[in-house]
Amino acid sequence: MHDDAQHIPVLLAETMRLLDLSPGEIVVDCTVGQGGHSLALAEAVKPDGRVIGFDVDPAQLEFSCQRVRQASGRFEPIHANFVEAPRRLEALGLRTDAVLADLGYSSQQMDDPRRGFSFSADSPLDMRYDPHGPVTAADLIASLTERELADVIARYGEDPLARKIARKLAQTRQREPIRSTAQLAQVVQEAYGSRARRSRMHPATRTFMAFRIAVNDELAALGSLLEQVLEGAGKVNEGGWLNRGARVAVISFHSLEDRLVKRAFAELAQRGHATRLTKRPITATASEIAANPRSRSAKLRVVKVDGPVTQDAAPTVPDPPTQRRSMDASPYDT
Numbered sequence: 001m002h003d004d005a006q007h008i009p010v011l012l013a014e015t016m017r018l019l020d021l022s023p024g025e026i027v028v029d030c031t032v033g034q035g036g037h038s039l040a041l042a043e044a045v046k047p048d049g050r051v052i053g054f055d056v057d058p059a060q061l062e063f064s065c066q067r068v069r070q071a072s073g074r075f076e077p078i079h080a081n082f083v084e085a086p087r088r089l090e091a092l093g094l095r096t097d098a099v100l101a102d103l104g105y106s107s108q109q110m111d112d113p114r115r116g117f118s119f120s121a122d123s124p125l126d127m128r129y130d131p132h133g134p135v136t137a138a139d140l141i142a143s144l145t146e147r148e149l150a151d152v153i154a155r156y157g158e159d160p161l162a163r164k165i166a167r168k169l170a171q172t173r174q175r176e177p178i179r180s181t182a183q184l185a186q187v188v189q190e191a192y193g194s195r196a197r198r199s200r201m202h203p204a205t206r207t208f209m210a211f212r213i214a215v216n217d218e219l220a221a222l223g224s225l226l227e228q229v230l231e232g233a234g235k236v237n238e239g240g241w242l243n244r245g246a247r248v249a250v251i252s253f254h255s256l257e258d259r260l261v262k263r264a265f266a267e268l269a270q271r272g273h274a275t276r277l278t279k280r281p282i283t284a285t286a287s288e289i290a291a292n293p294r295s296r297s298a299k300l301r302v303v304k305v306d307g308p309v310t311q312d313a314a315p316t317v318p319d320p321p322t323q324r325r326s327m328d329a330s331p332y333d334t
């Protein structure tokens, strides 16, 4: 049985309400993880709908594939980055009615000491979601300049001591390579000095988040996905990967991610290609946060793709009885 998932799906009820799926629809889950959302998506579209699930981590996909198939049937796993989703769908001759991206890591990945995401156990400094990904956190720390290290920690970790931490990393790596989570946590702790005692969270928390985002190029992947949503929404009349009426939901956990989503969805609305179903992001209730502290920083935004209005798609406007319309004027040519 696969009911031993370690990850609790975030904002599940709100996501399902806004995606408003019907039996027979085709859904893309960009980030399958432990399959909590996929399971609910598959339930909602059965018996003849399909969930196409992407994840760069083959272990997550294998676990979820069995979990979702045992419970609900049609689930098609694809081991690939979600930036590939439009191309893969087109190759399968499919268009989607709904897309979900629940960004970041699954609790199972974070809690697995072999993956190097956390300083709670000493392990190799890896942090790749995809075990075949090109760079580990240890590679980045060994190869970036002190300035680049500071930029990563400041930008993605928003740590006010970024420069100090980067200097300490640069000094330490001259003596010995930094290859373990314990070493990285120790260096950050040293950079914090006596301030570490005043910090509410472990001083290395922000630095670990920053390297995780950099290793997996998370903002670039999200940016590319959103770009393809913009493109797909503009092409619903000519094919493309999004069906007219497709709902696109993104759950983000970082202010930089949410800013990208907010801007892309605002642009879609401004172009008249989509309607925002969430004017403000939806966040977790106090009871969800109490049950699952990870949901504290989650933000859900959803749009519904309308696509460009064409004459075919436009409602018919009857001719006014006393006026003649020119041959090729459309009801929208004013």
Ligand SMILES: C[S@@+](CC[C@H](N)C(=O)[O-])C[C@H]1O[C@@H](n2cnc3c(N)ncnc32)[C@H](O)[C@@H]1O
Binding pocket: 007, 008, 009, 010, 030, 031, 032, 033, 034, 035, 036, 037, 038, 054, 055, 056, 057, 060, 080, 081, 082, 083, 102, 103, 104, 105, 106, 129, 130, 216, 221
């Ligand atoms: C927050 S978890 C998803 C949890 C899932 N919704 C659930 O309920 O179990 C995010 C998952 O996305 C995967 N992931 C992160 N970035 C990805 C990307 N660019 N392409 C594909 N998968 C990605 C991670 O490996 C992780 O398994």
